[in-house]
Amino acid sequence: MKHEQQSGWRTDIAPFERPRLKHSVWQIINTIIPFFLIWYAAYLCLSVSYWITLVLAVIAGGFLVRTFIIFHDCCHKSFFKNKIANEIVGTFTGIMTCVPFRQWRHSHTIHHATSGNLDKRGVGDIWTLTVNEYVSAPLMRRIAYRLYRNPLVMFGLGPIYIFLVNYRFNRKNVGAKERINTYITNLGIAGGAALLCWLIGWQHALMIQGPIFLTSGIAGIWLFYVQHQFEESYYEHDPNWDYVKAAMQGSSFYSLPRFLHWMTGNIGFHHIHHLSPRVPNYYLSSAHASNPVLRDVPTITLRTSLRSLRHRVWDEESRDFIGFEDIKRSRKKKAEGQ
Numbered sequence: 282m283k284h285e286q287q288s289g290w291r292t293d294i295a296p297f298e299r300p301r302l303k304h305s306v307w308q309i310i311n312t313i314i315p316f317f318l319i320w321y322a323a324y325l326c327l328s329v330s331y332w333i334t335l336v337l338a339v340i341a342g343g344f345l346v347r348t349f350i351i352f353h354d355c356c357h358k359s360f361f362k363n364k365i366a367n368e369i370v371g372t373f374t375g376i377m378t379c380v381p382f383r384q385w386r387h388s389h390t391i392h393h394a395t396s397g398n399l400d401k402r403g404v405g406d407i408w409t410l411t412v413n414e415y416v417s418a419p420l421m422r423r424i425a426y427r428l429y430r431n432p433l434v435m436f437g438l439g440p441i442y443i444f445l446v447n448y449r450f451n452r453k454n455v456g457a458k459e460r461i462n463t464y465i466t467n468l469g470i471a472g473g474a475a476l477l478c479w480l481i482g483w484q485h486a487l488m489i490q491g492p493i494f495l496t497s498g499i500a501g502i503w504l505f506y507v508q509h510q511f512e513e514s515y516y517e518h519d520p521n522w523d524y525v526k527a528a529m530q531g532s533s534f535y536s537l538p539r540f541l542h543w544m545t546g547n548i549g550f551h552h553i554h555h556l557s558p559r560v561p562n563y564y565l566s567s568a569h570a571s572n573p574v575l576r577d578v579p580t581i582t583l584r585t586s587l588r589s590l591r592h593r594v595w596d597e598e599s600r601d602f603i604g605f606e607d608i609k610r611s612r613k614k615k616a617e618g619q
Contacts (some may be wrong), residue, residue, distance in 0.1 A: 284570025293572040294557050296361070304563050305360050308351060309370070313377075316344040316349065323489045331488065338489055342496025343544045349378045349501060350562050356386040357558040372462065376469035377446040378497070383459040384452065393558055397527035399595075400519040405507055409516075412608055415594045421512060427605065430593050435506070440498025462530040500545075505587045508533045508551040511579060512603060516595050528555035534569070534580045542566065552578045 323337035333357040354360035355371030368382065375382040392405030402409065408429050415423060418618045428434050442564055515531030517523070535549030542549055550565035553575060560568055569575055581589075592602035 290556065290572055290574055293575070294553070294560065294568050297561075297568040297571070298557055298559040300354075300359055300361055300561045302361070305561065308563060312347045312351060313374075314343055316341055316348060316377075319491065320493070324485065327485060327488065330489065335492055336491060338492035339496050342493045342500065345378060345493060345497035346504075347498050347544055347546050348374050349380070349497070350548055352376065352378055352382070352385075353389075353548075354379065354544070354562055356382065356389055359559045359561045372465065373469075375466050375548045376473065379465040379466075379470055379494075381450055381459075381466040383462040384455075387452070393555060396555065397517060397531035398519055398522045399516050400522075409510070409511060409595055411516075412603070413595055413597070427593075430591050436502055438498050439502050440495060443502070444498055446495070461519045499534065501507065504535070504545060504548055507581065507589050508535060508548075510589045510592050511581055511586070513579065513586065513601050514595075516597070516600075525556070528552055529578050531555075532578075534576075534578050536580050536582050537588065538583075 319337050319341040323334045326333040326337060331572070351360060352371055352374035355367040358364065358367050360370065366432060371382040371386075375385070388405035390405075395401035395404070396406065399411065408426065410418070410426055412469065415426065418426070449463075451463050477483075477490070483551050509531060511533050513530075514533075515527055517526075529552050532551040533551055533553040537545070537549050546562040546564065547565040548554065550569045553560060553565045553568045554562075554573075557568075589602075591604050593604050594602070594608065596603045596607075
C-alpha cells in the first residue's frame with residue numbers, strides 16, 4: 282500500500298467498525314439455531330441411513346465454523362458494543378467450539394500484534410521456520426517441524442490435539458479470570474457431552490458429533506493456515522516490520538463462492554480483519570468494497586490455495602515459501618557455485 286493512500290483506508294474503514302445489535306442477534310439466530318436443528322435431524326436420520334446423517338453432520342460442521350466466527354468477533358469485542366454481552370456469548374460459543382474464551386482472546390490478540398514479525402513468533406500462529414533456522418536446527422527439531430508441517434498431521438491430528446487437548450489447560454502464571462473461564466468452558470463441554478450420552482447413548486453421540494468436530498476443526502485450521510501461508514506473503518524482522526503491510530500483504534483475500542463466504546463468516550476478507558479487528562464479520566465484505574486500495578491485495582482462490590500445502594519454510598532471500606526439496610536444491614546450487 283502506498284504511503285499517500287494509507288490515511289484513506291483508515292477513514293473509509295472507520296464506519297464499518299460499529300457493530301449493529303440487530304445484525305449480531307440475527308446472525309446468532311441464523312447460525313446457532315440451524316446448527317442444533319441440523320444436529321437433531323442428523324440424529325433422527327440414524328434410523329434411516331448413516332450416510333444421510335454424515336451429510337447433515339458435515340453441514341452442521343459448516344455452521345459450527347460460522348459459530349466460531351461469532352466467538353472470534355466476541356474476542357475482538359466487535360460483535361456487540363457491550364463488553365459483558367461479548368463475554369457471555371463468547372463463552373457460550375466457546376463451549377460449543379471447544380475453545381476457552383479468555384485464553385484464546387489473549388493468544389489471538391498477540392497474533393494480530395505480531396503477524397509476520399520474524400522476531401515475535403510462537404504465540405497464536407502457525408509454526409514457521411526460515412530456511413536458515415531449519416538448516417541449522419538440531420535433527421530432532423527438524424523432524425518435529427517436518428511432522429508438524431505434514432498436511433496429514435496438521436489437518437488430521439491437529440484438530441484433535443488443539444481443540445481437545447491443548448485448549449483444556451491454562452497457560453502458566455495466568456490470571457484468575459482466565460483460569461476460571463477455562464474451567465467453565467471445560468465443565469460446559471463435559472456437561473454437554475454427558476447430557477448427550479445420557480439422552481441418546483455415547484455411540485450415537487459420537488457418530489454425529491465426531492464428523493461435526495472433524496469437519497469444523499479441519500476447516501478452521503485450514504482457513505487460519507491458508508490466509509497467512511501463501512506465495513509472496515509478508516515476513517520481516519522487527520525493525521522493519523509494519524502493521525499495515527503485515528495486514529495487506531501478509532493476510533490474504535480468500536475469494537470464495539458467496540455461500541462459503543457466508544458459512545465462514547466472511548473471514549476470507551482476512552486483510553480487512555487484520556487492518557481493523559473491530560470490524561464485525563458481517564461488515565468485512567462492505568469494507569473491502571469501500572476503497573480500491575483495500576482490494577489491491579494478495580488474492581487466492583479455492584484452486585490456488587491448494588498450493589499452500591507445499592509450503593514448508595520461509596526463504597528470506599526469495600521472500601517466498603519453499604518446500605523441503607527446494608532447500609536441498611538451493612544448497613546444492615550454492616555449493617556448486619563456490
